[in-house]
Amino acid sequence: MLKTIFLTALTLAIAIGGGAASVWLVVERDFEFGTVTIGNWTAYPKRGTPAADPYSKARFSREADLALGYAEGLVFTATRDASGALLRRECDYRVEGSLPPARFWTLSARDADGGFIAPDDSIPALHSYALLRQSDNTVATTVSRNPVPGNWLAVDGSGAFALVLTLYDTAVASSARIADVELPQVLREGCDG
Known part of the structure; x- marks a missing residue:
């Protein structure tokens, strides 16, 4: 009798x-069903929608995030550069290439917590209305702790970080051919120490 109770309790505990x-x-991992990866950029088109898988819904609820709907836009995140190395604030990166059509980005x-890592006296994000474009309509932006001429996205501190590219009012968000989209490359130029 005691053996049966013990085995039942052990089975329930396991x-x-x-x-x-x-x-x-599963909730802690950065994985969702329906993930779209383009180069080193990752997007979760179904995040925050009724079509999301149960684990994504649980993660989304826990983080209290505000997702964009299908018609509103799409968020791409890059945590690694073109060579596959983690993005580090001690390094300088060049984000260059073309962007899909969007009304605003x-x-x-x-x-890691989703907070901006810009210095207190700088603008925390670049946007499409205040950006110098190259002659072929591509973008080239430097992400660095040190100021540079041209398009510059300032970062502060040390450690890993993520680049977040948000496309607003874009046909890409509701397209079945989202994997065919071209996104800019993230190229490491050098590191401090």
């Missing part, structure tokens, strides 16, 4: 503990 651990692991640098 089942409940294993289930809770697996849910925690922003480019910002964020920390």
Whole structure:
């Protein structure tokens, strides 16, 4: 009798503990079903929508994020450069290339919690209305702790960060051919120390 109670309790403990651990692991990971990856940029088109998977909905609810709807836009995130190395604030990066058509877009640098990492006296994000374009209508922006001429996105501190490119009012968000879109490359130019 005692052996049966012990085995039942052990089975329940493993089942409940294993289930809770697996849910925690999936919710903590930066993975969602329906992820679109273009170069080193990643987007979750279904995030915050009724079509999202249950784990994405749980993560979205926990983070209390405000997602864009299908018709409103799409958010792309890059945590690695073109060579596959993690983005670090100690390094200088050049973001260059073409962008898909959008009524408005922003480019910002964020920390692991989603906060801006710009110095207090600088603008936390670049946007499409205040950006110098090259003659072929592509963009070239430097992401660095040190000021540079031209388009400059300032970062502050040290450690890893993510670049967040948000396209507002773009046909890309509702397109079935989202994987065919061209996005700019993130190229590392050098590092401080």
